[in-house]
Amino acid sequence: MIREGDRVLLVDRRGKRYLVTVSNREFHTDLGIINLGELVEKDYGDSIASHKGEEFRILKPDVNDIIAKMRRGPQIVHPKDAGIIIAYAGISPGNTVIEAGVGSGALTIFLANIVGPQGRVISYELREDFAKIAQKNIEMAGFADRVTIKLKNIYDGIDEESADHIVLDLPQPENVLPHAVEVLKPGGYFVAYTPCTNQVHRFFQAFQEYREHFYKPRVVEVLVREHEVKKECMRPKTTMLAHTGYITFIRKL
Numbered sequence: 001m002i003r004e005g006d007r008v009l010l011v012d013r014r015g016k017r018y019l020v021t022v023s024n025r026e027f028h029t030d031l032g033i034i035n036l037g038e039l040v041e042k043d044y045g046d047s048i049a050s051h052k053g054e055e056f057r058i059l060k061p062d063v064n065d066i067i068a069k070m071r072r073g074p075q076i077v078h079p080k081d082a083g084i085i086i087a088y089a090g091i092s093p094g095n096t097v098i099e100a101g102v103g104s105g106a107l108t109i110f111l112a113n114i115v116g117p118q119g120r121v122i123s124y125e126l127r128e129d130f131a132k133i134a135q136k137n138i139e140m141a142g143f144a145d146r147v148t149i150k151l152k153n154i155y156d157g158i159d160e161e162s163a164d165h166i167v168l169d170l171p172q173p174e175n176v177l178p179h180a181v182e183v184l185k186p187g188g189y190f191v192a193y194t195p196c197t198n199q200v201h202r203f204f205q206a207f208q209e210y211r212e213h214f215y216k217p218r219v220v221e222v223l224v225r226e227h228e229v230k231k232e233c234m235r236p237k238t239t240m241l242a243h244t245g246y247i248t249f250i251r252k253l
Contacts, residue, residue: 002042009061012054019061019069063113063141067106070137073130076106077169077193078244080222086114088249089165089189093119100124100154101169105134111167112143121147124154158183167191171199174206181213184252192248200246215251
């Protein structure tokens with residue numbers, strides 16, 4: 001049952017989505033005005049009508065809905081990359097993940113969703129304006145109980161004594177390697193997301209000094225190509241989501 005203060009997703013007949021907070025106020029759309037107070041005591045899957053008689057289906061938002069609607073500052077880590085980071089590193093409920101380069105908080109939200117209420121995400125961010133945007137987005141997602149944002153340069157050191165995984169969206173992830181050797185638990189992953197090949201090459205050069213502490217590296221790039229499905233034809237779309245970044249995985253021994 002939906003209660004006041006809950007966040008819900010409204011979907012109109014065109015498939016357009018609206019992320020709203022249930023309260024005693026009006027919400028205006030081009031298909032009419034909705035009284036959000038009427039959502040109270042409804043169930044997910046029910047519908048609500050605007051003053052024009054247009055029906056909106058009520059759904060419970062997931063992390064993808066929240067990320068699609070959240071405020072953005074810097075470029076986010078795309079879901080295709082976040083999914084591979086979580087899957088290949090084996091990030092699981094109850095884990096403690098140290099993140100750096102929080103940006104708008106998209107990857108932070110994905111990580112917080114996976115580690116669950118018993119896990120922790122500690123995010124290092126240098127810029128206060130980015131940290132404020134990310135904090136609001138994390139609160140909107142309902143994950144403030146498991147995420148801590150620190151205004152600190154992770155290159156200078158990691159405060160925590162241990163972590164299951166370290167995930168970085170930074171221009172020089174190699175600067176964190178000496179700290180990771182001390183903090184990362186055996187079997188944990190060090191993940192570096194970098195957009196350029198020269199950054200990957202520089203990381204590998206620096207990695208040679210720490211090779212004895214880690215299992216062999218793995219570098220991947222994720223491309224997504226959607227398809228059009230029509231009655232008479234199925235074919236790839238003419239555009240695709242191609243390169244966004246290289247993801248380097250190394251595992252602590």
